[in-house]
Amino acid sequence: MLSSSPKFAPYNAMKKHLLVEYLDCRRLPLTQHEGAVELHDALCEAAPQFYLHLLADQATDISHKHKVLVNLLTHVSTHDIERQRIEGILRTIPMVEALQLLTIIRDQRINRSRARELVLTFLIGHEQFPELAAIKRQRLGYLLKHVLGERTWSAVKRALANTTPEGEIFLQREVLHYAWNGDSARAREVLCFLAGVPFNPVHTALAKSLAARQDLQSGEGLPAETLHGLRGTFHRKTPLRKIRQLSASVPTTVRPDGPMAAFYKDALTNAINQPQVTTPEAESMDGPLAGLRKAVALLFKSDSIEAEKEHSIHLDISTMLSGATASLPLIDGSVAVVLDLSASMGAMGERLNHPAALALALTRLLQKRVRKVSLHQAGGTAQLAEDNLPVPQGVADIAQAIIEAARTDAQAILVITDGYENVRQGDAAQVVRGIQQLGHTIPVYQVVPQFTAAENLGQRMLGENIPVIPLAHEDGIQELLARILLTSEGENISSAGMATLEQLLTVR
């Protein structure tokens, strides 16, 4: 229920500058942004229901999420949010990450029943409670001890070790009734493991972790972090290389490409490699990449010099584009896109064509989902068009392109570039300064298509006056659309605008 009381402010109380500031700082640790704590308090007060969803925001640094969780548990404006809703959001994120979030409850000594119930229902009631315990025993134990209290935790340990009717009633009341699917035996086993009470392990993850205490070889497949901990306590003389041999392969930190970026990457890679069509499947020219195969085949059949000059691929992506944008709202705004297709956007090695493919995907998604888009391309073999795909080539005059973009009536300029501004490094920043000096308040953003979020962009920023939006996946289009929408909103964001923003920024 939306009350007129300022304590439970409706959406239209959300201020634009708060959201813009949050979007600008959310990738940095909380401590690196002056006023971040006050910003969180203001966001929380302005729209607590929206604020709740920030807990699952993939682009946000963990320190911000810690602050979100603390506010959800302690801030007066969030009291109307039911604990079950917080738990529901936590269940949408990987369990190890959720545990990392919940750890803040112990770190900040939060002792209220809301926090206690959240931790117990989420952890003990989680399907993967045993697996988590097997690899994060110490952290989990400390957290449970904190929320239950030392005396209760000691009583739980005693009750687990010595079975009595009173003890069973106690255990049931304090911990076991949270068990997943009512499986008390399973929950008891995990609690015994965490409390250090002897038991006969049935669950394989727990059995493996226990066996590794006797023989590290038995822990094969456990994460390296867990094995390092076991080695430090039980097998100090075991060489470190043994850990590397035994540990589970670390899941790749690189997310799979979205459909549009994957399609463009394939197209660009094929254009470079000049594929030989040899397999029956490829020769059939059927399937999802049929258009691409035909286009690439045509491209390299031509021997003329003119055709070489215009290395571009002709393909129809309308169906794929419609699918990729089906869940995205149409933004009634205008944006100018400066698209860098210089040779460096082709990248190399495992990143081959990634920046260009992601940049092309974002551009096409913007064109499809924003009412008016003007495109200012710099570099590339040909002009990007509906059915024409240029290949990265040459240099990119980003500064000139920004001037051209600023001549339009766009509400924002998005410069999609890897940041290697080599037609005079620093010109883009100077041009933006000039545009601002002329009284234009149009925001200019540098959008960097990253391969991983861990990339260091320190040397690749166009200028201090151009905020950087690093995007490692085409679903980053949602942030771009949100920023465009925000430019057309007044300082008090409308209810409709807020609803769209919530859709854009909180849906995983």
Added chain:
Amino acid sequence: MTIQDASIQAAFSGLLSDVRPGQIQSWGLLDVAALFSTEGRPDYSSFVSPLQHLKLVRVPTYGTLILENEAKSGRVIAPMHIGFFQVGAQNHATSRVLLLEAGQTLTATDCFCIQASQGGLLQEAQQRFIILPLSLRKTALAKRGEVGYARLWDDIDTHNRRHGIARGGHLERFLRPNFHRLMIFRHAFEVLPKQVGAAYFVAGNLVGVEVTPNAAYWADVGPILNIYCYGAAALLGGRHQLQPERQQVDLEGLADMNDLARRLEDARRQESMERINLVEALSNLTWNNPRTKPGLHVVDLEQGEWVGQMVKDGANMLYLSLFRDVLV
């Protein structure tokens, strides 16, 4: 067409009359002016890329490299001061430019060991090779034709200490900790279509001119020069507090968007012309540049602080590497 393209299309006169300047790119302290063949320069497509076809066969003894041109047709010009690496063996670099006919095996006895503390003879070098950092090249060229595998160690030691690295004639001690800084120069500078060479500037000072037979050759060798040779020089310039020589865009009293675009063009044009004039002046120094000698031949170049080598085909320049120290 960019402003740079429009203003600097004319060919040079003098030594560099076979090439004309193009787009200038800049990153940090390093500026790179692309060079293109003039219309009169033959298309030297029969010269193949060393990256694809030059193979290190073996090192029979320290300081001697046996190289092979694996191409069935097509000659290779092994660029001056090319270095070969292999884990667990003594890395080597050449002292001069080398010419290899198709299929030819060549023994160069005047090469350098560049890794003093690592023994072992190279058996199979990594395909990725390097070009010596700029501040080693003048000495390396001066020591061509001599024998003695350790004769560059003192210079590598000096080079490393200038970069703040522990002493020793061990080039990898410089490359390893600086590799991530050097790789920026690989990404920041684009190879342009039909580009055959480049002029390099550190903090606005011309420090090198490189010309190769054709665009495919340059596409392979250009980035290696950017990284190891001139990128290293830019890092050294940074350590010595050199500042980029940039013509700033004057924003005082800006009238409108057209005015901004015009001022940007003016600043760039002026900077480009300053750079190109430096190359033109270098080109017009008095050089040992025989115009009548027929066939393929190597010419040694020296003029003041500038040294280098050139491969000529009759009157035309096929390959050129001309440079000076960044700190002179």
